[in-house]
Structure formats: C-alpha cells, structure tokens
Amino acid sequence: MKLTINNLSGERNGQMIFSNISFTLAKGEALIITGTNGSGKSTLLRVIAGLLPAASGTVSLEDSGEFTPPEMMHYLGHLNALKPAMSIEENLIFWQQFCGNSLLDPDAALEAVALPGIGHLPAAYLSAGQKRRISIAKLLVSFKPVWIVDEPTGALDKASEQMFARLVNEHLNNGGIAIAATHKPLDIGEGVALKTKSMNMDEMPVEDTLTYGDLL
Amino acid sequence: MSDVTTSTGFLGKVWDLANPTRFLRFANRLIPVLAIITALLFAAGLYLGFSAPQDYLQGATVQIMFIHVPAMWVAMMTYSIMSISAIGSLVWRHPLADVAIRAAIPIGAAFTFLGLVTGSLWGKPMWGTWWVWDARLTSVLILFIIYAGLYALSRAIDEPTTAARSLAVITLVGFINIPIIKFSVDWWNTLHQPASISSLERIAKPALDVVFLYPLLTMALAYSFLFFTLHLMGMRNEIFRRRIRSMRMLSARAADKGA
Amino acid sequence: MIALLKRDLKLAFRVGGGALTGVLFFLAVVTIVPFGIGPDLNLLAKIGPAILWIAALLASLLGLDRLFQQDREDGTLDLIIMQPHSMTATVFIKCLAHWLASGLPLILATPIFGLFMNMEPLAIAAVMATLLVGTPAITFIGAVGAAVTVSLPRGGLLLAVLILPLVIPVLIFGVTAAYGAVEDPAPFTAPFLILCALTLFFSVLGPITAGWVLRNSTD
Numbered sequence: 001m002k003l004t005i006n007n008l009s010g011e012r013n014g015q016m017i018f019s020n021i022s023f024t025l026a027k028g029e030a031l032i033i034t035g036t037n038g039s040g041k042s043t044l045l046r047v048i049a050g051l052l053p054a055a056s057g058t059v060s061l062e063d064s065g066e067f068t069p070p071e072m073m074h075y076l077g078h079l080n081a082l083k084p085a086m087s088i089e090e091n092l093i094f095w096q097q098f099c100g101n102s103l104l105d106p107d108a109a110l111e112a113v114a115l116p117g118i119g120h121l122p123a124a125y126l127s128a129g130q131k132r133r134i135s136i137a138k139l140l141v142s143f144k145p146v147w148i149v150d151e152p153t154g155a156l157d158k159a160s161e162q163m164f165a166r167l168v169n170e171h172l173n174n175g176g177i178a179i180a181a182t183h184k185p186l187d188i189g190e191g192v193a194l195k196t197k198s199m200n201m202d203e204m205p206v207e208d209t210l211t212y213g214d215l216l
Numbered sequence: 217m218s219d220v221t222t223s224t225g226f227l228g229k230v231w232d233l234a235n236p237t238r239f240l241r242f243a244n245r246l247i248p249v250l251a252i253i254t255a256l257l258f259a260a261g262l263y264l265g266f267s268a269p270q271d272y273l274q275g276a277t278v279q280i281m282f283i284h285v286p287a288m289w290v291a292m293m294t295y296s297i298m299s300i301s302a303i304g305s306l307v308w309r310h311p312l313a314d315v316a317i318r319a320a321i322p323i324g325a326a327f328t329f330l331g332l333v334t335g336s337l338w339g340k341p342m343w344g345t346w347w348v349w350d351a352r353l354t355s356v357l358i359l360f361i362i363y364a365g366l367y368a369l370s371r372a373i374d375e376p377t378t379a380a381r382s383l384a385v386i387t388l389v390g391f392i393n394i395p396i397i398k399f400s401v402d403w404w405n406t407l408h409q410p411a412s413i414s415s416l417e418r419i420a421k422p423a424l425d426v427v428f429l430y431p432l433l434t435m436a437l438a439y440s441f442l443f444f445t446l447h448l449m450g451m452r453n454e455i456f457r458r459r460i461r462s463m464r465m466l467s468a469r470a471a472d473k474g475a
Numbered sequence: 476m477i478a479l480l481k482r483d484l485k486l487a488f489r490v491g492g493g494a495l496t497g498v499l500f501f502l503a504v505v506t507i508v509p510f511g512i513g514p515d516l517n518l519l520a521k522i523g524p525a526i527l528w529i530a531a532l533l534a535s536l537l538g539l540d541r542l543f544q545q546d547r548e549d550g551t552l553d554l555i556i557m558q559p560h561s562m563t564a565t566v567f568i569k570c571l572a573h574w575l576a577s578g579l580p581l582i583l584a585t586p587i588f589g590l591f592m593n594m595e596p597l598a599i600a601a602v603m604a605t606l607l608v609g610t611p612a613i614t615f616i617g618a619v620g621a622a623v624t625v626s627l628p629r630g631g632l633l634l635a636v637l638i639l640p641l642v643i644p645v646l647i648f649g650v651t652a653a654y655g656a657v658e659d660p661a662p663f664t665a666p667f668l669i670l671c672a673l674t675l676f677f678s679v680l681g682p683i684t685a686g687w688v689l690r691n692s693t694d
Contacts, residue, residue, distance in 0.1 A: 012694075013375065013465060051553055051693040071559040079550025085489045086482070097478035099558055358640045365637040372627055378692065382623040385688055386637060389619055392680065393641050396673070400644035407651060407661070 001027050001063055001145055003177050008057035010040065010047040016055065017043045018201065025197070030168065030178040035201030041181035042078070042150055044201070048179065049075045049148050061146065069146075074099075076149040080135040084124030088134055091123055092141050099142040109137040114163055128155040136164060139171075147171060147178040236312060236455055243448045250445040257438035264431035277341045282431050284334035286439040287327045288356065294324035294443060295359070299391040302384035312451075314380035315458075317387060318370055319450030323443060325363035332356060351405035355398050362390050376458060476560065479568050486545075487576030497534045497577045498584045504530035505588045516593040523592030524602050524653035530588075531581050531606055532646055535613045536638065540631035542573055542621040543689060552625075553693060562686030566622075570614045570682065578610040601656030601663070605670060609649040612674040615681030616641050622685035625692055645673055 009019040017040040025031055033041050046052045048059050050070030061069040082091050092106040110116055113133040132155045153161045168178050265282035298320045304313030336346045373379035508526050546552040582603055589599035620638040624630030648670040655663035
C-alpha cells in the first residue's frame with residue numbers, strides 16, 4: 001500500500017490554487033498539511049479524494065485492486081454527514097453498510113470516541129463537538145486504508161484532540177495512511193509519536209496563471 | 217495553458233477557432249459583414265414579401281407567413297445548434313461550446329416567441345380565434361417553456377463550469393424529449409380535436425406558389441443570417457463578461473496577497 | 476444499497492410528516508377544483524381523472540428539489556460519491572425511496588379523492604393503475620432536474636419549470652389511458668403500454684444523467 005501524488009495541480013473558479021505537488025506516503029505514514037486560510041489545504045484534500053477534478057497530475061494507490069483511490073479513502077470534511085432525524089446508531093450503521101468493510105461495531109466505535117452508550121439518542125441532540133466525534137467514529141466503523149481529514153479537531157477540546165491523535169496513530173500502526181490538514185501546526189502529533197511528514201501550503205509554489213477556461 | 221498551436225488543414229483551422237482569442241478576432245471581423253448581409257436580405261425579403269400578390273383565400277394575411285414561418289424554422293435550428301454545442305461542451309468540455317449554448321438561449325426564445333405571436337395574429341383572421349390547442353401550436357408553446365426554463369437556469373448558476381454542465385445536460389435531455397413530446401401532443405390532439413381545424417398545411421402548402429416561395433426563402437435566409445449575427449454578438453459579449461469576471465476574481469485575490 | 480433505501484425511507488417518514496404532506500397537498504388541490512368550476516357532479520365525474528392526474532403530478536413535484544439537496548448540504552453526498560457503488564444505481568435507489576415515500580401514498584389515497592369527484596369504481600381503478608405506472612417516470616425525470624439544481628438555494632421553482640414540459644407526455648398518456656378505460660371508443664391498452672414504455676425509458680435515462688451530473692457537481 002503506497003499513496004503516490006504526482007505533480008498534482010488544483011484550481012477553483014478558474015484560478016490555480018496550488019500546482020505541481022508531489023509526495024508519497026507508505027504504510028503507516030501520515031502527512032500533516034498546514035497553512036493559512038485560503039492556502040488551498042481543503043482544495044488539495046478534495047482533489048486527492050476525487051471530489052474535485054485535478055487540473056493536472058495523478059493520485060494513485062498501490063495494491064488497490066479493482067478499486068479507484070477515492071473508494072479506498074475515508075474523507076472527513078468540514079461537514080459531518082450526520083442525519084439529525086436518525087439516531088446516532090442508525091447513522092453509524094448506515095455508513096458501515098454503505099461503505100462496506102465493517103471494522104468496529106457502532107458501540108465499540110462510540111466507546112473509542114469517548115461517547116459510550118448514547119447510540120440511541122437522535123443525532124440532533126448533540127453539541128458541535130459531540131457531532132464531530134460521531135463523525136470521527138464513522139471512520140472506525142468500516143475500514144478504509146487512507147484517511148483524508150480536513151480540520152478534524154476544529155470543534156474539539158484538548159482531551160478530544162489527543163483522543164483523535166491516538167486514533168490516527170492506531171490507524172497508522174495498523175498499516176494505514178493519513179493526510180490531515182490543520183491550521184494550527186501539528187496539533188495532532190502532540191504527545192504522540194507519529195511517523196509524520198509535514199507540508200506547509202503557504203510555501204508551495206503556485207503558478208500564477210489563469211486556467212484555460214478563464215482565458216475566455 | 218493557452219494551447220495556441222497552429223494547425224493545418226480544414227479541421228485544424230476549425231480547431232484554431234476554438235481558441236477564444238482567435239474566436240474574438242474572427243467574430244470581430246465577421247460580425248459587420250454578417251450584419252450587412254442580414255440587412256440586405258431583409259430588405260429584399262420584405263420587399264418581395266410585401267409585393268407578393270394576395271392569396272385568394274387568405275387575402276393580405278398570407279404575408280404574415282413571411283414573418284412567421286422563418287421564425288419557427290430558426291427557432292428549431294437554434295435548438296439543434298444548442299444540442300450540438302451541448303455535446304461539444306460535455307464531451308470536450310470546451311468553454312466556447314458552453315458560451316455558444318448560453319448565447320443561443322435568449323435568441324432561440326425570442327424567435328419562438330415571435331413565431332407564437334405572429335402565429336396568433338395569423339390565427340385570428342384565419343380561424344377566428346387568437347389561440348387554438350392545435351398540435352403544432354401546443355408543441356411550439358412547450359418549446360418556448362423549455363427555452364424559458366433553460367434561460368432561467370442559465371441565469372441562476374453563477375459559476376461558469378457548473379452552469380455549463382447543467383445547461384448542456386438539460387439541453388440534451390430536452391433534445392431527446394422533443395420527439396416524445398411532439399409525438400404525444402400529436403396523439404393528444406388527434407384524440408381531442410378530430411380534424412376540426414387543420415393547421416397551416418391545407419391552407420398554405422397547396423397555395424405555395426413560386427410567388428410566395430421566393431420571398432419565403434429569402435426571409436428564411438435573412439432570419440438565419442440574423443441569427444448568426446446575433447449569436448456571434450452574444451458569444452462575444454459572454455466572453456467579455458467572463459473575462460471581466462475572472463479579472464475581478466484576480467483583483468480580489470491580489471488584494472488578499474497585498475495585505 | 477438496501478441500507479440507503481432504508482435510510483431514505485426512514486428520513487422521508489420522520490422529517491416533516493413525509494408522505495402525509497404530499498397527500499394533504501393532493502387533498503387541497505382536489506378540494507379547490509369544485510370551488511373553481513362549481514359542484515356539478517356530472518362535470519366533476521367527467522374531468523375527475525384529469526384532475527386527479529394533475530394533482531398527483533403537482534404533488535410529486537413537491538419535495539423533489541430536496542432529493543439530493545439535503546445530502547449535499549450536510550456533506551453526505553461527498554461520501555456517497557466516493558463509495559464503490561455506481562452513481563446510477565445510487566440515484567435509482569434514491570428515486571425509488573422518494574417514490575415509495577411520496578408517490579405511493581398518493582396512489583393509495585386516490586380512491587377517496589375519486590369518490591369526491593363522483594367517479595365510477597372502474598374509472599378510479601384506471602386512474603390508480605395509470606398513476607402506479609406513470610408517476611415513477613415523473614420522479615426519474617425529476618431526478619435530473621434535482622441534480623442540476625442541487626446547488627441552488629431556491630431550486631424548487633426552477634426545477635418545476637424545467638421538468639414540467641418534459642413530463643407532459645406522461646400526463647397525456649396517463650390521462651388518455653384513464654379515459655380509455657371508461658369511455659368506449661377510446662383505447663386503453665395502447666396509451667397504457669406507451670406509459671409503461673415512458674417509465675422504463677426514463678428509469679434508465681434519468682438515473683444515468685442525474686448520477687453523472689451529481690458526480691461532477693462537487694465543489
């Protein structure tokens with residue numbers, strides 16, 4: 001398992017956001033992406049996850065068999081993808097069945113994010129931080145080797161941040177790969193020995209050209 | 217990524233035009249020529265039309281035909297051009313194809329509207345009513361609603377790439393549907409109005425003498441050239457609009473960097 | 476996929492009364508017709524099938540704009556797109572769930588409204604049969620409109636304008652077949668079969684197109 005990003009460029013609204021980014025991540029490695037607002041962290045993650053078309057370059061995953069790279073990824077974006085009208089357990093069970101590859105059962109996953117025994121509650125009753133933790137539990141109920149997480153700890157307190165760092169570390173020890181974007185430098189790695197690489201989007205070169213669509 | 221490559225051969229020349237800057241240069245040169253041809257054709261067509269003899273059945277109203285029929289032809293031609301552009305937009309993702317759809321929508325809608333209005337004006341003296349739910353009229357009305365819907369959609373989405381895909385998809389879905397709609401409206405019409413009022417064919421077609429045919433064809437040419445002139449102008453405007461948009465976005469970004 | 480069907484059905488019935496709202500809207504449309512044209516029972520019986528079809532058509536358009544919008548707003552759509560399922564199948568399942576939750580209750584409520592319209596049992600049965608076969612087509616065409624307007628905050632009206640001309644054939648053959656069952660010279664089988672053909676055609680065209688649009692709609 002090896003994730004290779006080759007000369008990836010991304011655009012939004014016809015503007016180059018980043019260009020020619022390359023890196024590789026092997027089993028058990030993580031990449032922490034830092035940078036200021038608007039530096040293109042989210043765009044980069046969405047391009048890697050296949051949610052935005054790349055302006056150029058490729059994303060490839062070794063040994064992914066018949067699956068495309070995005071199908072082997074968990075993406076945790078800014079939105080939690082929880083339905084307030086369903087109970088927490090129903091939400092988790094849906095994602096487990098829809099994503100396939102069951103890993104932990106919902107109760108165990110809730111325990112892992114330190115919210116045991118509340119599976120029967122409607123998701124609407126949770127606070128922002130709790131919703132975020134349920135969203136993290138979603139990563140645990142089915143197994144995907146690559147985690148793409150965007151500002152995962154935004155609404156979390158210090159303890160939950162460390163909890164998340166532990167979960168990422170566990171995932172890496174199980175042979176996973178993770179890419180995380182944060183605006184605070186390395187808040188995931190604190191206190192946990194991660195095999196991390198890091199990248200600052202502010203230092204990445206951007207070709208200051210308009211794309212073809214905008215040459216119009 | 218401006219792929220300004222020079223190609224040879226006819227296809228290569230066509231492909232060169234796909235570059236917006238070249239297209240603009242081409243359009244700037246062509247528009248005045250087209251406009252003059254359009255004006256001349258209209259002058260000739262209107263003169264021929266008004267000097268055509270009166271029909272013994274319809275009297276002077278037959279001259280509405282010279283305004284009405286070409287409008288309908290061009291309205292349908294416009295939709296076909298949009299559908300071809302839609303394929304270009306979806307398959308090659310070429311922005312110019314999308315610009316072509318966008319610019320064609322209001323023109324097509326205007327021609328359809330003109331066709332409906334003149335048809336209605338023609339219908340009053342002929343059928344004694346402004347509107348009948350004749351199969352042909354009904355189909356044209358539906359075509360007008362489709363145009364109107366596309367226009368509303370084209371104004372509702374701000375982001376050009378998203379708008380391009382949406383417009384192209386709906387244009388094509390509409391194109392696939394038009395035969396089905398036409399067929400079902402014909403079916404509906406024969407069921408509800410068993411040949412009480414026949415459409416233009418019975419009145420106009422047998423009477424379509426050469427004296428009517430020439431002005432009609434001239435007007436059809438004039439309308440087509442009017443369409444091409446307006447379409448090129450519309451495309452030019454759309455290109456300018458997008459350039460302004462991207463310049464504004466650039467300056468917004470530059471302001472952020474300067475801070 | 477079955478998980479998706481179950482989830483969408485659950486959400487449809489839990490949020491905002493789901494099926495009930497559609498049926499109430501259906502009731503409202505059917506009720507205002509006599510106020511508009513007078514309580515002449517013979518006239519109502521004559522136009523009954525048409526009124527029921529138009530009311531059902533409008534009721535099926537209701538809520539169609541939320542078909543994908545809700546999933547997009549809470550980030551679910553991103554994750555659905557990333558999964559190893561074909562988007563065509565996903566859209567088909569979502570349409571099916573939407574139809575089960577909003578179309579089927581309308582059809583089940585049809586007999587009651589048919590009585591309001593002073594329709595004969597045979598006419599009511601014919602309307603039910605044509606609605607059963609025809610309304611899925613509206614959902615499948617509507618899915619394309621819903622996919623195209625997914626990012627628009629007030630896409631509902633636009634969706635209706637875009638979709639209504641395209642569903643006219645469904646309405647024509649639905650009503651024709653319903654009348655064909657009661658009025659003697661008019662045919663029933665031919666328009667009914669064409670209606671089936673339309674539904675089958677759109678059940679393929681709709682999900683493929685909508686799925687493609689959704690896959691490319693992320694930003």
